[in-house]
Amino acid sequence: MSDENMKKKLKIGLVGLGVVGKSVYEILLNQKEIFQEKIPVELELVAVSSRSRKNFVDEKKVKFVADPLDLVLDKEIDIIIEVVGNIANIQELWVEALKNGKKIITANKALFATKGFEMAKLAQENDSHIAFEASCAAAIPIVKMFKEAFAANKIKTFCGILNGTSNYILTKMKNEKIDFSVALKQAQEAGYAESDPVFDVEGIDTAHKLTILAAIASSTKPQFDNVYVEGITKITIDDINFADEFGYKIKLLGIYKNDGEALIQVVYPAFVSKDSRIASVDDSFNAVFTQGSNCGDSFVVGRGAGGFETASAIIADLIDMACKRYSYEFGVKVENLKTAKIKKIQERKGKYFLRVSFDKNSKKDMILSNEFLEKIAAQQSYFYEKNDRIFCGIITDKIVEEDFLTAFQELVGVDDRHFIRVEEI
Amino acid sequence: MSDENMKKKLKIGLVGLGVVGKSVYEILLNQKEIFQEKIPVELELVAVSSRSRKNFVDEKKVKFVADPLDLVLDKEIDIIIEVVGNIANIQELWVEALKNGKKIITANKALFATKGFEMAKLAQENDSHIAFEASCAAAIPIVKMFKEAFAANKIKTFCGILNGTSNYILTKMKNEKIDFSVALKQAQEAGYAESDPVFDVEGIDTAHKLTILAAIASSTKPQFDNVYVEGITKITIDDINFADEFGYKIKLLGIYKNDGEALIQVVYPAFVSKDSRIASVDDSFNAVFTQGSNCGDSFVVGRGAGGFETASAIIADLIDMACKRYSYEFGVKVENLKTAKIKKIQERKGKYFLRVSFDKNSKKDMILSNEFLEKIAAQQSYFYEKNDRIFCGIITDKIVEEDFLTAFQELVGVDDRHFIRVEEI
Numbered sequence: 001m002s003d004e005n006m007k008k009k010l011k012i013g014l015v016g017l018g019v020v021g022k023s024v025y026e027i028l029l030n031q032k033e034i035f036q037e038k039i040p041v042e043l044e045l046v047a048v049s050s051r052s053r054k055n056f057v058d059e060k061k062v063k064f065v066a067d068p069l070d071l072v073l074d075k076e077i078d079i080i081i082e083v084v085g086n087i088a089n090i091q092e093l094w095v096e097a098l099k100n101g102k103k104i105i106t107a108n109k110a111l112f113a114t115k116g117f118e119m120a121k122l123a124q125e126n127d128s129h130i131a132f133e134a135s136c137a138a139a140i141p142i143v144k145m146f147k148e149a150f151a152a153n154k155i156k157t158f159c160g161i162l163n164g165t166s167n168y169i170l171t172k173m174k175n176e177k178i179d180f181s182v183a184l185k186q187a188q189e190a191g192y193a194e195s196d197p198v199f200d201v202e203g204i205d206t207a208h209k210l211t212i213l214a215a216i217a218s219s220t221k222p223q224f225d226n227v228y229v230e231g232i233t234k235i236t237i238d239d240i241n242f243a244d245e246f247g248y249k250i251k252l253l254g255i256y257k258n259d260g261e262a263l264i265q266v267v268y269p270a271f272v273s274k275d276s277r278i279a280s281v282d283d284s285f286n287a288v289f290t291q292g293s294n295c296g297d298s299f300v301v302g303r304g305a306g307g308f309e310t311a312s313a314i315i316a317d318l319i320d321m322a323c324k325r326y327s328y329e330f331g332v333k334v335e336n337l338k339t340a341k342i343k344k345i346q347e348r349k350g351k352y353f354l355r356v357s358f359d360k361n362s363k364k365d366m367i368l369s370n371e372f373l374e375k376i377a378a379q380q381s382y383f384y385e386k387n388d389r390i391f392c393g394i395i396t397d398k399i400v401e402e403d404f405l406t407a408f409q410e411l412v413g414v415d416d417r418h419f420i421r422v423e424e425i
Numbered sequence: 426m427s428d429e430n431m432k433k434k435l436k437i438g439l440v441g442l443g444v445v446g447k448s449v450y451e452i453l454l455n456q457k458e459i460f461q462e463k464i465p466v467e468l469e470l471v472a473v474s475s476r477s478r479k480n481f482v483d484e485k486k487v488k489f490v491a492d493p494l495d496l497v498l499d500k501e502i503d504i505i506i507e508v509v510g511n512i513a514n515i516q517e518l519w520v521e522a523l524k525n526g527k528k529i530i531t532a533n534k535a536l537f538a539t540k541g542f543e544m545a546k547l548a549q550e551n552d553s554h555i556a557f558e559a560s561c562a563a564a565i566p567i568v569k570m571f572k573e574a575f576a577a578n579k580i581k582t583f584c585g586i587l588n589g590t591s592n593y594i595l596t597k598m599k600n601e602k603i604d605f606s607v608a609l610k611q612a613q614e615a616g617y618a619e620s621d622p623v624f625d626v627e628g629i630d631t632a633h634k635l636t637i638l639a640a641i642a643s644s645t646k647p648q649f650d651n652v653y654v655e656g657i658t659k660i661t662i663d664d665i666n667f668a669d670e671f672g673y674k675i676k677l678l679g680i681y682k683n684d685g686e687a688l689i690q691v692v693y694p695a696f697v698s699k700d701s702r703i704a705s706v707d708d709s710f711n712a713v714f715t716q717g718s719n720c721g722d723s724f725v726v727g728r729g730a731g732g733f734e735t736a737s738a739i740i741a742d743l744i745d746m747a748c749k750r751y752s753y754e755f756g757v758k759v760e761n762l763k764t765a766k767i768k769k770i771q772e773r774k775g776k777y778f779l780r781v782s783f784d785k786n787s788k789k790d791m792i793l794s795n796e797f798l799e800k801i802a803a804q805q806s807y808f809y810e811k812n813d814r815i816f817c818g819i820i821t822d823k824i825v826e827e828d829f830l831t832a833f834q835e836l837v838g839v840d841d842r843h844f845i846r847v848e849e850i
Binding site: 023027031034035037038133139140141144145147148149150151152153154219277280292293294295296297298299300301302303306308309311312313315316319320323324325326327328331332333336 | 448456459460462463558564566569570572573575576577579644702705718719720722723724725726727728731733734736737738740744745748749750751752753756757758761
């Protein structure tokens with residue numbers, strides 16, 4: 001590693017002092033001995049900006065800047081670490097930072113998934129750079145794995161548990177036999193879910209991460225608007241019990257497939273075999289399974305959230321910058337990013353779990369007629385009675401989603417119906 | 426990523442055309458479209474050297490050089506890919522390559538574990554570089570994870586299944602209830618073990634990889650001679666059965682711990698709980714569990730051997746070089762590598778499994794006296810009779826190895842004794 005042409009000191013501005021920001025601050029100020037010898041320059045945190053001054057304790061060492069825009073325009077600063085999260089005016093900050101030749105390190109998946117192409121273009125035009133390892137699965141270095149470690153591979157498939165909050169809730173529901181709303185409340189009390197949990201439980205956060213990783217995996221433009229997204233809010237304790245009965249667990253997955261013609265990029269809760277590695281990933285852990293054309297199968301588990309866990313990824317990006325280890329944001333130059341064709345969810349061919357319930361006096365064989373069961377290619381079924389109602393769970397064989405849905409929606413005599421896709425990983 | 430000061434073309438020489446070499450050759454010649462846009466230069470394989478010309482099919486495109494030393498001294502070549510393996514005169518090749526300013530990419534764990542410090546020093550003195558991702562767990566990017574992704578962490582513990590051959594044999598023994606020698610033979614027939622399997626089954630290969638990873642994890646000099654090494658050749662089908670009975674599986678592990686004072690670096694077969702992630706890693710797969718001070722727990726599974734799987738890591742190193750993404754060989758400059766204090770295996774405090782057998786007419790309570798059972802802190806025991814002999818398995822509580830061994834060796838009246846350490850991961 002050549003030391004020449006390196007600046008003696010890289011000056012850093014930190015925007016955001018939440019859980020992650022405070023951890024970044026702590027590492028940069030008090031844990032430098034871990035990494036100082038790994039880099040050929042000094043790193044110095046010179047300024048911090050935060051909505052509130054109350055988290056800021058150490059003004060003798062680092063200056064406080066009330067307006068983050070002032071921090072971004074500070075000529076002294078080389079690198080901006082942005083850990084504010086999904087807030088509207090962050091894009092403006094990024095634009096100003098990049099236009100002023102500053103590099104950005106971020107954990108902001110929402111902005112990067114939706115505006116990543118424009119931002120990467122701006123970075124490239126200004127000979128700057130955006131690093132975002134922390135945005136995708138915090139302490140799991142999946143961005144680095146896709147961009148660097150697996151660079152000599154066509155990534156054929158990846159499938160991830162990318163949202164710790166949802167995984168925590170699903171684990172609680174299963175282990176404690178409680179409903180979604182109860183589990184959500186417990187997750188909020190334990191600090192695993194935010195007061196407004198929509199992004200997490202509706203699958204949007206997973207979709208942001210999937211969008212970014214899919215773009216890197218395929219060297220194509222990120223297409224957040226073309227991700228099929230379904231969250232976990234409709235999962236009931238009955239679904240969890242049926243899954244258990246059939247030998248499955250329910251996990252919220254982000255799934256990517258590339259057959260060379262078109263991409264699948266979807267987010268939904270799915271039945272996964274209890275024996276699969278991905279099923280063993282519980283609580284707030286994240287995980288990614290990948291199939292590469294040369295490296296074969298890979299599986300990685302780690303902490304997908306948390307202050308120091310996320311800061312670990314941010315400081316890794318910073319160390320990469322200090323060592324001049326760069327890669328193009330989406331793996332290739334922006335002008336080389338193609339627009340992928342995205343497969344529609346209706347074209348999915350796979351297995352399905354369906355759950356229906358009806359009054360116990362209804363004629364079961366009339367409702368779930370042989371004709372219907374044949375249409376959906378039913379393979380296994382399980383019934384039980386609860387509160388004068390019959391609950392029926394069925395697992396189908398592989399069938400095209402459109403055909404399944406047609407049959408499923410035409411079903412008469414049931415008051416309550418729900419389906420969940422089955423994934424073989 | 427700045428393109429300035431980059432050479433337009435990087436010229437590569439490949440030494441070795443075995444399984445890995447042929448895969449590297451194939452990727453460089455026929456799969457360039459996967460990675461060409463990810464790098465700002467052209468990569469060109471210009472020369473190949475191999476013991477035998479018979480694997481070399483394509484002399485129109487790439488020149489064949491009989492003597493690898495001639496290839497290394499070729500002024501045209503920038504990067505040497507060395508995939509010959511553990512052969513005596515390879516060190517001389519490396520020295521000549523480095524002295525002539527060439528960079529090295531290698532899968533040679535034996536040479537790097539034993540001479541890595543000297544070689545890294547030589548590389549540094551010559552402003553050159555050695556990349557060795559493929560050496561440690563092939564397609565698992567554990568070197569990159571330790572050096573880059575987890576750079577902002579003290580690595581407190583790591584524990585790996587780092588030898589696919591041993592893992593394949595242990596899996597066969599368990600699943601098919603066969604003895605070591607039979608499983609080894611099957612592994613050789615299936616191409617998973619070499620005709621001389623000593624390095625694999627005696628734990629030496631695992632120790633090489635552990636040495637390299639331990640040095641990076643602790644920023645200290647590699648100390649291969651100070652690794653405690655025990656292989657799997659003494660594991661019997663009785664051990665496998667007892668493990669199963671007690672809720673464990675047997676895995677050959679490389680274990681590293683750093684308490685800030687001294688390092689533990691040991692290789693031995695161990696009982697691991699059936700429910701642990703590491704126990705689920707079967708066949709020829711490798712895996713590494715890591716605990717970092719900021720990133721928390723991480724676990725990665727992947728292909729630890731195979732032609733294209735290993736070549737995937739080699740080409741990743743090559744792409745890093747083409748993008749000028751460098752790190753110091755052991756994470757920090759060689760002059761900053763300290764010499765770690767290494768803990769002796771006798772100081773280990775942990776649980777043990779012991780197996781003894783004796784004639785069925787012996788007095789069991791005399792041999793396994795209460796005094797003995799107390800000394801070894803016995804917790805669970807299990808007996809069975811086979812061929813007029815009594816087989817006894819015992820799991821102990823945590824006890825210092827030296828104390829355990831003293832009691833174990835003083836035991837009289839048993840014809841056959843063996844012990845295996847129990848690891849809680």
